Amino acid sequence: MSVDKATVQRIAHLARIAISDADAERMQGELNAILGFVEQLEAVDVEGVEPMTSVTPMTLRMREDIVTDGDKAADIVASAPDTDDNYFLVPKVVE
Amino acid sequence: MSLTDIRTPNPKNFIAGSDGDWEIVIGMEVHAQVSSKAKLFSGASTAFGGDPNSHVSLVDAAMPGMLPVINGYCVEQAVRTGLGLKAEINRRSVFDRKNYFYPDLPQGYQISQFKHPIVGEGEVLVELKDEEPVTVRIERIHLEQDAGKLLHDQHPSKSYVDLNRSGVALMEIVSRPDLRSADEAKAYLTKLRTILRYLGTCDGNMEEGSLRADVNVSVRRPGGEFGTRCEIKNVNSIRFVGQAIEHEARRQIDLIEDGGTVDQETRLFDPKNGETRSMRSKEEAHDYRYFPDPDLLPLTFDQAFVDAIAADLPELPDEKKARLIGEYGVTPYDASILVSEREIAAYFEDVAKGRDGKTTCNWVINELLGQLNKVGTPIGESPVSPQQLGAIVDLIGEQVISGKIAKELFEIVLAEGGDPREIVETRGMKQVTDTGAIEKAVDEVIAANPDKVEQVREKPSMVGWFVGQVMKASGGKANPQAVNEMLKAKLGVE
Numbered sequence: 001m002s003v004d005k006a007t008v009q010r011i012a013h014l015a016r017i018a019i020s021d022a023d024a025e026r027m028q029g030e031l032n033a034i035l036g037f038v039e040q041l042e043a044v045d046v047e048g049v050e051p052m053t054s055v056t057p058m059t060l061r062m063r064e065d066i067v068t069d070g071d072k073a074a075d076i077v078a079s080a081p082d083t084d085d086n087y088f089l090v091p092k093v094v095e
Numbered sequence: 096m097s098l099t100d101i102r103t104p105n106p107k108n109f110i111a112g113s114d115g116d117w118e119i120v121i122g123m124e125v126h127a128q129v130s131s132k133a134k135l136f137s138g139a140s141t142a143f144g145g146d147p148n149s150h151v152s153l154v155d156a157a158m159p160g161m162l163p164v165i166n167g168y169c170v171e172q173a174v175r176t177g178l179g180l181k182a183e184i185n186r187r188s189v190f191d192r193k194n195y196f197y198p199d200l201p202q203g204y205q206i207s208q209f210k211h212p213i214v215g216e217g218e219v220l221v222e223l224k225d226e227e228p229v230t231v232r233i234e235r236i237h238l239e240q241d242a243g244k245l246l247h248d249q250h251p252s253k254s255y256v257d258l259n260r261s262g263v264a265l266m267e268i269v270s271r272p273d274l275r276s277a278d279e280a281k282a283y284l285t286k287l288r289t290i291l292r293y294l295g296t297c298d299g300n301m302e303e304g305s306l307r308a309d310v311n312v313s314v315r316r317p318g319g320e321f322g323t324r325c326e327i328k329n330v331n332s333i334r335f336v337g338q339a340i341e342h343e344a345r346r347q348i349d350l351i352e353d354g355g356t357v358d359q360e361t362r363l364f365d366p367k368n369g370e371t372r373s374m375r376s377k378e379e380a381h382d383y384r385y386f387p388d389p390d391l392l393p394l395t396f397d398q399a400f401v402d403a404i405a406a407d408l409p410e411l412p413d414e415k416k417a418r419l420i421g422e423y424g425v426t427p428y429d430a431s432i433l434v435s436e437r438e439i440a441a442y443f444e445d446v447a448k449g450r451d452g453k454t455t456c457n458w459v460i461n462e463l464l465g466q467l468n469k470v471g472t473p474i475g476e477s478p479v480s481p482q483q484l485g486a487i488v489d490l491i492g493e494q495v496i497s498g499k500i501a502k503e504l505f506e507i508v509l510a511e512g513g514d515p516r517e518i519v520e521t522r523g524m525k526q527v528t529d530t531g532a533i534e535k536a537v538d539e540v541i542a543a544n545p546d547k548v549e550q551v552r553e554k555p556s557m558v559g560w561f562v563g564q565v566m567k568a569s570g571g572k573a574n575p576q577a578v579n580e581m582l583k584a585k586l587g588v589e
Contacts, residue, residue, distance in 0.1 A: 014382060016196055053189065053387040060392040065131050065168030068138030069152035076148045076156050076258070086147045087246070088256035090198040094247050 122272035127297040135264035136163030157201035182217025208237035423452025445481035
């Protein structure tokens, strides 16, 4: 499996990362090298082995249904470039 | 995924086109907000309203380094909902990241369940008046996060973002494409809402957005291959679901009949003009790049956890309905109204215990619910208590008052309160069963209308007119049955 330049551009766009044509070409090479490594893993027989999503022998911890957080709107929006009345402001997005 | 069709086409649901009939196929994805105090992965409040960004933790705002910790109560409610829909419960499920960019989604991904949802296949029984019940198959229920809210009308060039809703737990309940008309779709959503409210897992408040539906609509020739569907997003009332389906089906039929094809797309319903419109102008195929969320381990629980929830389930609408029909002799249709809200059924049973089920049912549905619906009062706040309504039903049964007077009495109790028996006494509403007094009124009416007396010999049904006159003369208090019998005897009609 390998990716072409258009796919690289598309992946970058999905991640909202702007890359130049030259960058895309370089990254195409890097990504294909990575995919090459991954391909080697396909030689391993994983028949009947469940996909592993974690390496820790733990089960998911659960929280009680109690309100313990909130009431800090000023902190929440503190780093935002533009705010009004503790709302975040973003360029208008209307469907 | 292959789609199977379990329905037999019903001509009642067909829509006439210019060259033959069409059938609508509908499936729904319902987002039901879990009625929890805190969010799915944070300790911030889920309360509706609240100042902007006041119910937001650093987790909900996706600040770097914050980690989600799941709310056990939300897990329990999803399992409870699954059991209520007779669905299989998956004791191991996995949370995935659904990646996309939008200002209401600070993480850049929604934590959802893709491949391994917490609840698998179940069913909802949908009933329409005078029709065979329809079993709608549930494909799955998964847990996911709600997004924030955007306000577009505050500023000419900016959108305002409030994350209070961001991270609130939703159950997405996905149906198979088993619905065939707008009425069926409305009945399905109504039934689902009723079940959720019985279970207490979602308050079903559509105005506050606790229950929202994405409606998948396609059209086809009756019984034919499934057509291409359009998804109408975020419809927030049962009435709008009906309107959106009617409009969308018509649009697709017109499009196909004019030689066009339906594009699979997302559309929005506009309640102002009752139309749907395309939502994304430059539709780019969605590529959510789902993958297991590395911040969360698989969600697992043992059978004992499921069993404990199952043991605690309330009597659900279908079972309650069957019991009311069996115990009180009410009709299936009346029973479905009584069980539509748990509180209505409870009220009915309070009154019906030890009384006639059918009479009680008529009073609860026709008089009480009729009046309460008119003013929009829920039955829990009814000004007429079950004891008061019970007394009215008793007074009719004991023949102390007639049915007509009972309605007046009901109006008085509704408006002023008080003990129905006392009101009947103090206001002289008792039915006159004294034959002397009735006879006097009967004689007077007969004497005053010699022409009608002539006519009634030709046409015995005219006796009803005499009954009416006597009842009027007695101020509605004469026992109508006694009046009827006496009139028939005196007029010589059978």
